[in-house]
Amino acid sequence: MLQTFSEKNKDLIVNINGKLVHRDRAGISPFDSAVQGGDAVWEGLRLYQRRIFKLSEHLDRLRSSAVALAFAQIPTHAEITREIARTLEANAMTDGVHIRLTLTRGVKYTSGMDPRINNSGPTLIVLAEHKPPVYGNKGISLITSAIRRFPPDCMDPKVHHCNLIQSILAKIQANQAGADDAVMLDMHGFVAETNATHLFLVAGGTVMTPRCVACPEGITRATVIDLCRASTIPIQEKDLSLTEFYRADEVFCTGTMGEMVRVEQIDGRTIAWPGGGPVTARLTGLFRELTAREGTLVA
Ligand SMILES: Cc1ncc(COP(=O)(O)O)c(C=O)c1O
Numbered sequence: 001m002l003q004t005f006s007e008k009n010k011d012l013i014v015n016i017n018g019k020l021v022h023r024d025r026a027g028i029s030p031f032d033s034a035v036q037g038g039d040a041v042w043e044g045l046r047l048y049q050r051r052i053f054k055l056s057e058h059l060d061r062l063r064s065s066a067v068a069l070a071f072a073q074i075p076t077h078a079e080i081t082r083e084i085a086r087t088l089e090a091n092a093m094t095d096g097v098h099i100r101l102t103l104t105r106g107v108k109y110t111s112g113m114d115p116r117i118n119n120s121g122p123t124l125i126v127l128a129e130h131k132p133p134v135y136g137n138k139g140i141s142l143i144t145s146a147i148r149r150f151p152p153d154c155m156d157p158k159v160h161h162c163n164l165i166q167s168i169l170a171k172i173q174a175n176q177a178g179a180d181d182a183v184m185l186d187m188h189g190f191v192a193e194t195n196a197t198h199l200f201l202v203a204g205g206t207v208m209t210p211r212c213v214a215c216p217e218g219i220t221r222a223t224v225i226d227l228c229r230a231s232t233i234p235i236q237e238k239d240l241s242l243t244e245f246y247r248a249d250e251v252f253c254t255g256t257m258g259e260m261v262r263v264e265q266i267d268g269r270t271i272a273w274p275g276g277g278p279v280t281a282r283l284t285g286l287f288r289e290l291t292a293r294e295g296t297l298v299a
Contacts, residue, residue, distance in 0.1 A: 001134065001135055001136075001140060001180040001181070003131075003134055006129075006130055006131070008130040009023075009130055009131075012091060012128070012129060013087065013091050014026040014126070014127050015083050015086060015087040015090075015124075015125065015126035015127075016028060016123065016124075017123055017125075018083060018086075018124075020086065020087070020090045028104075028123060028125070029107045031107045031108045031109070031110075031111065032104055032106065032107050032108075032123055033104045033105035033106055033107075033108060033118060033123075034102065034104040034123070034162060036108060036111060036112070036113065038161070038162045038163040038164075039069070039104060039105045039113070039115075039162075040102055040103060040104035040105065040123075040161065040162040041062055041065035041066050041069065041071075041102075041103050041159070041160055041161055041162065042062075042100060042101060042102045042103070042160060042161075042162050043058045043059075043061060043062045043100075043101040043160065044098060044099070044101075044255075044256040044257050045058050045084075045099040045101065045256060046097070046098055046099070046257075046259075046291075047088065047093065047094070047095060047096075047097035047098075047099065047128075047298070047299060048095060048291045048292065048295055049094065049095050049292070049295075050094050050095070050297055050298065050299040051294070051295025051296060051297050051298070051299075052084070052099070052295055052296050053256075053291050053294065053295045054219050054223065054294075054295075055081065055295070055296040055298070056077065056296070057219050057222070058101075058219060059077045059080055059081070061160055061217065061219070062080070062101060062103060062160070063077070064158075065158075065159045065160045065161060066103055066122075068156070068158070068159045069105070069159060069161065070115065071103070071105055071122060072105075072115075072118070072121075072122075073106075073121045073122055074103070074122065075124055080101065080124065081298060083124060083126050084126055084128075084298055085298045085299065087099075087126040087128050088128055088298060088299040089299070091128055093128055093130070093299060094299050096130060096131070096132050097128050097129065097130060098128070098129055098131040098256070098257055099126065099127070099128045099129075100125075100126075100127040100128075100129075101124070101125070101126055101127075102123075102124070102125040102127070102162065103122055103123070103124050103125075104122060104123040104125075104162075105118050105122060106118050106120045106121050106122045107120040107123065108120075131257070133257070133258050133259040133261075134257050134258045135180070135258040135259075139261065139262040139263060139264035139265075139274065139275075139276065140180035140181060140253070140261055140262070140263055140264065141178075141179045141180050141263070141264055141265040141266075142179055142180065142181050142182060142183050142194060142263055142265065142266045142267070143173065143174055143177045143179040143182055143183070143266075143267055143268075144182065144185065144266070144267055145169075145170035145173045145174070145182035145184050145185075145195070146173065147166055147169045147170045147173070147182075147184060148184065148185055148192075149166065149184045149185070149186050149187075149192035149193065149214035149215065150166070150187075150214065151186060151187050151213065151214055152213065152214075157212070157213075157214060157215055157216045157217075158212070158216070158217060160216050166184075167184075167195040167196060170182040170184050170194075170195040171195045171196070174195065179265075181195055181253070182194060182195045183199065183242070183245070183266060184214075185242070186210075186213060186214035187214070188239070189241065189242075190210060190214075190239040190240060190241055191210055191240050191241065191242060191244075191245060192210060192213075192214035192215045193210065193214075193215035193216075193218075194253055196255055196257065196258075197218075197253035197254055197258060197261075198210075198215060198218045198220065198221040198253065198254045198255065199245070199251065199252075199253055199263075200224065200251065200252050200253070200254065201240065201244060201245050201248035201249075201250065201251045202248060202250035202251075202252075202277060202279040203244070203247075203248050203249055204249070205233075205234065206234040206235070206236060207224075207228050207233055207234065207235045207236070207279060207283075208235070208236045208237075208238060208244070209221065209224075209225070209235075209236075209237055209240075210237070210238070210239065210240055211237050211238060211239065212237075218254060218255065219256065220254040220256055220259065220260070220287075223254075223287065223290065224254055224283060224287065225237070227283055227286045227287065227290070228283070231282075231286060233279065233282075233283070242266075242267075245266055246266060246267070246269050248271060248272065249271075249272045249273060249277055249279075250262065250271065250272070250273050250276075250277030250278075250279055250280045251263035251266065251271050252280045252283075252284075259284075259287065259291075260280070260283065260284045260287055262276045262277070262280050
């Protein structure tokens with residue numbers, strides 16, 4: 001799955017600390033913490049018919065990640081929401097939009113990693129793009145990466161930070177193997193997630209997903225778990241091995257950028273329901289209904 005350039009995004013207006021600028025002129029300082037050390041947190045949000053799905057959950061996760069990194073200043077939910085609304089208005093965007101929010105520790109007065117050399121306040125970047133769910137309607141193929149996800153005592157995935165190198169290395173492996181994405185294992189060999197999404201399997205009518213130990217506290221993941229509970233579909237959060245995925249009846253991935261997508265192959269093995277199984281189809285339908293119904297009006 002290779003994203004392509006959309007002409008609709010040619011003249012995007014980007015918001016950097018409240019300044020609205022054309023994408024070709026947008027830039028941040030070489031002294032910014034994101035450039036210097038990837039010292040930043042981020043969120044991906046999706047706009048459906050003028051509403052952002054799970055906006056407060058995303059802003060809560062952004063704030064809690066920034067708190068965990070001891071950012072000296074963090075904009076309020078209201079301030080961030082106002083900047084998102086200004087950006088959407090400047091781009092006349094109402095639907096089919098993905099918004100990448102980045103909050104960095106800000107500009108440093110000299111080069112270096114020490115947070116004490118930051119005294120300018122944080123940098124907030126709102127990048128909104130016309131972007132339908134990136135996987136389309138087809139199922140995807142995965143390979144298992146040799147790159148492991150960190151446990152919480154190395155780099156806790158509960159901090160949704162901008163150091164994406166682990167994921168990028170896994171994605172390179174997937175690209176070179178001709179697969180769409182890569183399964184990443186935790187340090188015990190259990191499945192953590194993919195390089196970009198959470199993984200679910202269905203076996204004997206029960207939906208299962210790895211615990212949030214070596215993967216972020218996914219908002220789409222939590223939504224799918226809630227949908228299962230509300231629809232009395234059995235759901236378990238537990239350690240799952242690759243074998244359990246290979247032999248599953250259905251496998252699917254979740255994430256804001258791609259919503260829900262079924263997995264057709266893992267490591268060359270075809271999953272039992274390659275065309276998409278009934279539980280995945282039911283949950284996908286429930287998810288679509290929810291995104292059409294819920295969300296915070298911003299545009
Ligand atoms: C590593 C990783 N896994 C999974 C996800 C999907 O999470 P969400 O459903 O909150 O978009 C993300 C999204 O930010 C991510 O960065």
